[in-house]
Amino acid sequence: MIGAITGGNMTGGGATNNGSTGNINNNSNNGGGGGGKKKASVRMEKIVLIAKKQLLAFYVRNGFGVTKLSDIVHGQEPWFELERSLKSADDDSKSMDYECFIVDAFADVEREGSGNPAGVVLLAGPPGDELQNNNNNNNTGAEDDSSLDAIDEEEECHDKKKIIEEIISPRGIQWMSIVAREFNQSETAFVWPLSRVKLGMNGLLQQQSEEEDGAQSSLYAVRYYTRSGMEVDLCGHATLASASVLLERLTYEKQQGGGGSSSSNSSITFCAKHDVLHAKLLAAPCTPHNSSNNIQTPASNASRISMDFPWKDVTPISSGSDDQQTVLNILSKAFFGAASSSSHLVVHSDESALAAKFRQFFNSKDPDLSHHVLHIGTTDEREDLFLELTEEGFDLLKGIRNLDYTALEEFGGYTRGVIICCVAGGSLQSQSGDAVAQQRQQQQPMVDFRSRFFGPKVGIDEDPVTGSAHCSLGPYFGTKLNKTVVVGRQESERSGLVECTLKEAKGERRVGLIGTAVRTVSGKLSIRI
Numbered sequence: 001m002i003g004a005i006t007g008g009n010m011t012g013g014g015a016t017n018n019g020s021t022g023n024i025n026n027n028s029n030n031g032g033g034g035g036g037k038k039k040a041s042v043r044m045e046k047i048v049l050i051a052k053k054q055l056l057a058f059y060v061r062n063g064f065g066v067t068k069l070s071d072i073v074h075g076q077e078p079w080f081e082l083e084r085s086l087k088s089a090d091d092d093s094k095s096m097d098y099e100c101f102i103v104d105a106f107a108d109v110e111r112e113g114s115g116n117p118a119g120v121v122l123l124a125g126p127p128g129d130e131l132q133n134n135n136n137n138n139n140t141g142a143e144d145d146s147s148l149d150a151i152d153e154e155e156e157c158h159d160k161k162k163i164i165e166e167i168i169s170p171r172g173i174q175w176m177s178i179v180a181r182e183f184n185q186s187e188t189a190f191v192w193p194l195s196r197v198k199l200g201m202n203g204l205l206q207q208q209s210e211e212e213d214g215a216q217s218s219l220y221a222v223r224y225y226t227r228s229g230m231e232v233d234l235c236g237h238a239t240l241a242s243a244s245v246l247l248e249r250l251t252y253e254k255q256q257g258g259g260g261s262s263s264s265n266s267s268i269t270f271c272a273k274h275d276v277l278h279a280k281l282l283a284a285p286c287t288p289h290n291s292s293n294n295i296q297t298p299a300s301n302a303s304r305i306s307m308d309f310p311w312k313d314v315t316p317i318s319s320g321s322d323d324q325q326t327v328l329n330i331l332s333k334a335f336f337g338a339a340s341s342s343s344h345l346v347v348h349s350d351e352s353a354l355a356a357k358f359r360q361f362f363n364s365k366d367p368d369l370s371h372h373v374l375h376i377g378t379t380d381e382r383e384d385l386f387l388e389l390t391e392e393g394f395d396l397l398k399g400i401r402n403l404d405y406t407a408l409e410e411f412g413g414y415t416r417g418v419i420i421c422c423v424a425g426g427s428l429q430s431q432s433g434d435a436v437a438q439q440r441q442q443q444q445p446m447v448d449f450r451s452r453f454f455g456p457k458v459g460i461d462e463d464p465v466t467g468s469a470h471c472s473l474g475p476y477f478g479t480k481l482n483k484t485v486v487v488g489r490q491e492s493e494r495s496g497l498v499e500c501t502l503k504e505a506k507g508e509r510r511v512g513l514i515g516t517a518v519r520t521v522s523g524k525l526s527i528r529i
Helices: 053-061 089-093 129-138 151-159 172-185 237-257 322-336 350-359 391-398 403-410 433-441 470-481
Strands: 002-008 022-025 039-054 065-067 079-085 098-104 116-122 187-193 197-199 205-207 218-226 267-271 275-281 304-312 313-314 371-377 384-389 418-425 448-454 460-462 485-490 496-505 507-524
Touching: 022 485, 039 053, 039 187, 053 065, 079 350, 089 403, 098 237, 116 172, 116 237, 129 391, 172 187, 172 218, 172 384, 187 384, 218 237, 237 275, 237 304, 237 507, 267 350, 313 470, 322 384, 322 403, 384 391, 391 418, 418 470, 418 507, 448 470, 470 496
Parallel strands: 116 187, 218 267, 384 418, 448 485
Antiparallel strands: 002 039, 022 039, 039 079, 065 079, 098 116, 098 507, 187 218, 197 205, 267 275, 275 304, 304 507, 313 371, 371 384, 418 448, 448 460, 485 496, 496 507
């Protein structure tokens, strides 16, 4: 074991390692006078040490937390860095308020109250570290090896140069879940800086060298939780919201002379659970572009952000398969009720012919079914169920107000949500040339596809705007329409716009998601565990 004790407000040298304050006898001549003894006090904040794997359980039981793999190489076995806070609960209570925000992500600038609101909480480090350490200081005999669960995974990720996983204490996980339920937004993002890693030339994360340690970084860890307190691996609109908060702050600090280059203040990188995500503040967001897909951004509290996300393909579900039949059955039950009775429907028209259309929409015996349902599939790793409809069919489903969301959970062939979408074929093509010209002159977005997203499996009935769903929507409709840039409108009650840019370089395919973020609330979070 190699260790050190760090602290502030020192009035003398030396320390004891069994508490937060040590008394020191320091001989002093006191200006040439008689050699009397002077007692000095040292306030220690934390103990930092490195240890090998076989000793980690011992240190964790005695109040230490594992922070990362050490850069130190001595022998064949790796070393791990550990910390134990010596601050008291009273010290923590003075700094337990966290900055928090609510941001409308992927907002439509033509409509107030649009986009998907996301909560954003800014932290100084992984949540729960100080809380766990303080508790362990008072219970040094407690058995708690939970922070060791990710050691093997972290070591493997480090060896393969994958994402460096932040080790979050069980208390921190519980706290994030509680806060997300309190925010009651579809997702809340928790963000903290990663000061000990850097982005390498190969685009992968690497540990910083000793010379680089402490250098300013634009790397942040991010975790996402739904309003039900459930963690999700990826969330586009909460990433956009987080990026807007951080980039706005970095830009302000630069304007105030806070240092940093132009590039470092216009882009940041997020390390999500399984993905590295890049976000950039677009230059001159209010300046109209020549692209017909331009979505204009207002000034003041709005930001225009570009993000780099993974590309996700859609794998078809075989026609006539049991899975296809199950999908049609659950959708029929969700939208029209188990018995497909007209009393279950709430439609815009009382005409019986329209009600009959609703009842037969997902009836597998309906010979005209293929007229409405064009494609059924799942996204990568069977994350989302994906259905493309005709635009007529899409509009018919919008007429239904009372959905049985629990029915959508009955199909086990996906893990997250249900995407229903269509080509926006009639949005511009059916208009006259004068109408199209007028729309372009007014800088209104030229929408290529329309969508809705349902996520009862993750505690979200219908999501206002789902950025991560466009990791598959963008490539699907870009390929279908033979375009590299497509714009989608997610047509929830709030509605929102997402611009998708398809990129391929060196054999890797990525999706650029561009949207507008409007900050609506900022304040302090005082929830403590």
